[in-house]
Amino acid sequence: GAGGGGPRCQVRTSAEHVCRPDAQLRLSPAALADPPGNTSQGVGNATQLALEQVLAAGWDAGAAAAAVEQCDGNATAALIVLEAEEATIQSEFEKGVESMCTNGWDADVARQALYHQYVLDQKRARGEPLPQQGEMPNSVAQMRPTLRAQPVLPKEKPKAPKAKKPKAKKAKKAKKLAETPAEKPPQTPTVKREDVVFELTSVAQLQPLIFDYTGPGSVLVDVYADWCGPCKQLTPVLEEAAMKLGGYMRVVKINSDKFPQLSRAFGVSALPSVFRFTDGELVDNMVGVPGQAALQKFLIDSAMSKPNAEPNPTEERKLSAAERLQMTRSLALIAGNANLEDGVKTQMEAAFKPQLEKLPIAPAAGAEDAVKAVRTATKYVSNALTDAKKFGTIPTSAAAFKATVASFPGLPSVLVTMGFEQKDDKLVLGHRNRAKLAIGLSTLNAWIVKANKAKQEADLKNRVIQLARKKKEEARAAKNGGNVAKKASKAPEDDGAKAAARAVKDPVSKPTAAAKKHEKNGGAEAQKAAAGVKDADKVSPAEL
Incomplete structure (x- = not known):
C-alpha cells in the first residue's frame, strides 16, 4: 500500500489468507451433497428441530442439512444462507447463459445445456442415479438451478393418437399460444444497494447509521482507502453479501483519508479493517482479507447477531471484550456529540x-x-x-x-x-x-x-x-x-x-484584733527568721 504515514494495507501471504477477487458467500459443492446414510446424520439431536424447520420451508434435504450444520443449529441463519446461496447460483447461471448467447448459442439451447449440466453435477455429488428421460422440466423457462426440493415428476403416459383437426383450428391454437406470455422464472427477492450500503459523509451520521440502528442483524463498519488494493477486493464482497442477505446486514463505509480522526478512534493500524456492531455495541472485528471459510463465518455471525467469544491467541488484532467495551463508549460519545443539535x-x-x-x-x-x-x-x-x-x-x-x-x-x-x-x-x-x-x-x-x-x-x-x-x-x-x-x-x-x-x-485607743494578729504574726515570722539564720550556720557548703 501507500499513503505516507497512515495505515498501510496488510496483504496476507499464506494460502488461507490470499484475497480472491471472486470470493462469494457460497456453500461448497461437498457441503451441498447429502451426508452418507440418513439425511440428518452428523447434525446432532440439538439441531434436528432446526433441520425439520428448514425442510418444512421447502429446501433440498442435503442443502438444508449442510446449512443447519454450518449455522450451529440456527434455523433462521440456515434459511438466510440458503437464500443467499441460491441467489448466487442463479446469478452465475444467468451469466453463463448470457455468455453462451454472446458466443452465438441459442438462448433456449444454452439454458437447457447449462441446466442439464448443473443437475448432473448435483446428482454425482450426492451419489444419486443420473436423471432419466421425463425427470427434467418440460418448460425451458423452468430450467433454473435451485436448492429447493424438487417434486418427483410423473412419467408421461403414452398418449393415444388424436384425430386430425381442421387446419383452421390448428392455426388458431398456434396463434393463441404465440400470444400467451412466456412463464417467468421465480425471482429471488433482492435488497437495493442504497438500502444496505452507506458511504459516510459526516461524523454526525455515525449515530443514526450505527448506534441508533435497531434492525435485524449487524452493522459492518468498513474502514478503507482508495489506494488500498486489498480493500478493493474485500469491499465488493461485503456489499454483495449485504444485498443478498435481504436486510440482515448493513455496511457503513468510512474512508480513512477523509476521516483520519475516526480511523484513530477505531484504532486502525492496517487496512482493510472491519468492525461489527450489534445493537449499538462493538462485538467483533476483522483485519485484512481473510480466507473464504473465515469470511463466510464472519458474515453468517453478522447476519445471526452472534456474539463473539474471546479471541484466540492465533487471531491477529482481535479486540478483547474490555477493549471493545471501551471503544464502544468512546465512539458513541464522538457520534453523540456530533449528532447533538x-x-x-x-x-x-x-x-x-x-x-x-x-x-x-x-x-x-x-x-x-x-x-x-x-x-x-x-x-x-x-x-x-x-x-x-x-x-x-x-x-x-x-x-x-x-x-x-x-x-x-x-x-x-x-x-x-x-x-x-x-x-x-x-x-x-x-x-x-x-x-x-x-x-x-x-x-x-x-x-x-x-x-x-x-x-x-x-x-x-x-x-x-x-x-x-x-x-x-x-x-x-x-x-x-x-x-x-x-x-x-x-x-x-x-x-x-x-x-x-x-x-x-x-495611740490611746486599744489595738484591734487584726492589729494584734498582725503583730503576733510579725513576731512569729521574726523568730523563724532568726532561727533560720542560726540553722544556716549548721549547714555544710555541699548542702548549700
Missing part, C-alpha cells in the same frame, strides 16, 4: 439547575445524605454510559434507589432530563445518544464538587468559631484566677496595715 447542552444544563437547587448543601441539614444520593445517581448514569444495553434500566423499586435517589425529589427529575423514562417500577433509557448521559454525568459531578467545597468551608468556619471561643474562655479563666490569687495574698497585709495606721493615729 445546537443548544441541547445549554437547555439540559438549564433544566438541571432548578432540579439540583432542591438538594441541601452544607451547613443545611441532610447535606451528607444528599451527597450520598447524588453519588448513587452518578453510578447509575456511568454504568449506562459504559454499557447502555446492560445498565440502561434503573430499578426504582430497589432498596438502594429508594434510600438514596428517591429521597430527594429533584434527583429523579435529573435522570428524566437525561432521557430516562418512567415505566412501571423502572427508569428505562429512551435514547441511544450517550453524549446526553455524559452531559448529565458531568453536571452531577460538578454538583458533588460544589457540595464538598461547601462542606469544607462550613467545617473550617466551625473550627474557627470553636477555636475563638476556646481562647476567649481561657483568657477569662486566666483573668479570674489572677484576681482571686491577688486578692487572697493582699487581704491580710491590708487589714494589718490599716489597723497599725489607726493605732498610730490614735
Whole structure:
C-alpha cells in the first residue's frame, strides 16, 4: 500500500489468507451433497428441530442439512444462507447463459445445456442415479438451478393418437399460444444497494447509521482507502453479501483519508479493517482479507447477531471484550456529540439547575445524605454510559434507589432530563445518544464538587468559631484566677496595715484584733527568721 504515514494495507501471504477477487458467500459443492446414510446424520439431536424447520420451508434435504450444520443449529441463519446461496447460483447461471448467447448459442439451447449440466453435477455429488428421460422440466423457462426440493415428476403416459383437426383450428391454437406470455422464472427477492450500503459523509451520521440502528442483524463498519488494493477486493464482497442477505446486514463505509480522526478512534493500524456492531455495541472485528471459510463465518455471525467469544491467541488484532467495551463508549460519545443539535447542552444544563437547587448543601441539614444520593445517581448514569444495553434500566423499586435517589425529589427529575423514562417500577433509557448521559454525568459531578467545597468551608468556619471561643474562655479563666490569687495574698497585709495606721493615729485607743494578729504574726515570722539564720550556720557548703 501507500499513503505516507497512515495505515498501510496488510496483504496476507499464506494460502488461507490470499484475497480472491471472486470470493462469494457460497456453500461448497461437498457441503451441498447429502451426508452418507440418513439425511440428518452428523447434525446432532440439538439441531434436528432446526433441520425439520428448514425442510418444512421447502429446501433440498442435503442443502438444508449442510446449512443447519454450518449455522450451529440456527434455523433462521440456515434459511438466510440458503437464500443467499441460491441467489448466487442463479446469478452465475444467468451469466453463463448470457455468455453462451454472446458466443452465438441459442438462448433456449444454452439454458437447457447449462441446466442439464448443473443437475448432473448435483446428482454425482450426492451419489444419486443420473436423471432419466421425463425427470427434467418440460418448460425451458423452468430450467433454473435451485436448492429447493424438487417434486418427483410423473412419467408421461403414452398418449393415444388424436384425430386430425381442421387446419383452421390448428392455426388458431398456434396463434393463441404465440400470444400467451412466456412463464417467468421465480425471482429471488433482492435488497437495493442504497438500502444496505452507506458511504459516510459526516461524523454526525455515525449515530443514526450505527448506534441508533435497531434492525435485524449487524452493522459492518468498513474502514478503507482508495489506494488500498486489498480493500478493493474485500469491499465488493461485503456489499454483495449485504444485498443478498435481504436486510440482515448493513455496511457503513468510512474512508480513512477523509476521516483520519475516526480511523484513530477505531484504532486502525492496517487496512482493510472491519468492525461489527450489534445493537449499538462493538462485538467483533476483522483485519485484512481473510480466507473464504473465515469470511463466510464472519458474515453468517453478522447476519445471526452472534456474539463473539474471546479471541484466540492465533487471531491477529482481535479486540478483547474490555477493549471493545471501551471503544464502544468512546465512539458513541464522538457520534453523540456530533449528532447533538445546537443548544441541547445549554437547555439540559438549564433544566438541571432548578432540579439540583432542591438538594441541601452544607451547613443545611441532610447535606451528607444528599451527597450520598447524588453519588448513587452518578453510578447509575456511568454504568449506562459504559454499557447502555446492560445498565440502561434503573430499578426504582430497589432498596438502594429508594434510600438514596428517591429521597430527594429533584434527583429523579435529573435522570428524566437525561432521557430516562418512567415505566412501571423502572427508569428505562429512551435514547441511544450517550453524549446526553455524559452531559448529565458531568453536571452531577460538578454538583458533588460544589457540595464538598461547601462542606469544607462550613467545617473550617466551625473550627474557627470553636477555636475563638476556646481562647476567649481561657483568657477569662486566666483573668479570674489572677484576681482571686491577688486578692487572697493582699487581704491580710491590708487589714494589718490599716489597723497599725489607726493605732498610730490614735495611740490611746486599744489595738484591734487584726492589729494584734498582725503583730503576733510579725513576731512569729521574726523568730523563724532568726532561727533560720542560726540553722544556716549548721549547714555544710555541699548542702548549700
